[in-house]
Amino acid sequence: MPFGNLLTAGGVVMVPLLGFSILAVALIMERIGFWVRVVRRQDPVVREVLDLYKRSPRAAFLRLEQNLDLPIARIFLAALELERPTPEEFRLALESAAQAELPLLKRFNTVFETIISLSPLLGLLGTVLGLINSFASLRLGDVAGTNAAEVSAGISEALVSTASGLAVAIFTLLFANTFRGLYLRQTALIQEYGGQLELLYRRRYEQGKYPYAPA
Numbered sequence: 723m724p725f726g727n728l729l730t731a732g733g734v735v736m737v738p739l740l741g742f743s744i745l746a747v748a749l750i751m752e753r754i755g756f757w758v759r760v761v762r763r764q765d766p767v768v769r770e771v772l773d774l775y776k777r778s779p780r781a782a783f784l785r786l787e788q789n790l791d792l793p794i795a796r797i798f799l800a801a802l803e804l805e806r807p808t809p810e811e812f813r814l815a816l817e818s819a820a821q822a823e824l825p826l827l828k829r830f831n832t833v834f835e836t837i838i839s840l841s842p843l844l845g846l847l848g849t850v851l852g853l854i855n856s857f858a859s860l861r862l863g864d865v866a867g868t869n870a871a872e873v874s875a876g877i878s879e880a881l882v883s884t885a886s887g888l889a890v891a892i893f894t895l896l897f898a899n900t901f902r903g904l905y906l907r908q909t910a911l912i913q914e915y916g917g918q919l920e921l922l923y924r925r926r927y928e929q930g931k932y933p934y935a936p937a
Contacts, residue, residue, distance in 0.1 A: 735848035746894045793823040816916045834898035845887020852880020
């Protein structure tokens with residue numbers, strides 16, 4: 723069925739469903755770009771920073787500044803910018819910065835959940851409206867006649883909205899679950915890397931050394 727006929731067959735609910743599908747695709751593309759950047763660059767950058775920090779906190783600080791588009795870099799910088807913090811203050815700075823980054827990691831989750839929930843309901847609404855219109859054209863005593871064929875055709879067209887709503891919801895759900903898994907993995911990595919940096923700082927603190935702090 724041509725796309726234009728598909729919109730017509732589904733009825734008025736196809737308009738919001740089309741809007742949902744366009745919105746979902748746009749947000750999915752943004753999230754794919756974000757996660758590809760994070761997954762590809764984060765591990766090499768963090769490993770390099772941790773290695774640099776052992777020798778030169780200033781060099782690690784400057785390396786982090788070159789990667790401010792990564793959440794983990796901003797988290798590390800929030801702690802390293804402190805001037806001679808205690809280990810407890812250093813840990814709190816890491817935790818606070820990590821909490822501040824969570825909304826960015828979970829960005830658009832609410833929108834995805836809304837699309838997943840409403841799309842099947844809009845499809846069902848379109849089917850109900852289509853059935854109402856179909857049966858409204860049916861006249862008693864003419865069940866086996868021409869009108870019956872028109873009703874059958876109307877019912878099949880009405881089901882287009884349900885199929886469209888399910889398709890939008892399933893498509894969005896697949897990517898939303900993928901992004902949720904990446905978010906959970908990212909939070910675990912932030913805790914792991916933050917713990918490693920904290921241990922390195924504690925060692926320097928106990929030795930009377932302090933991380934580089936910009937003026």
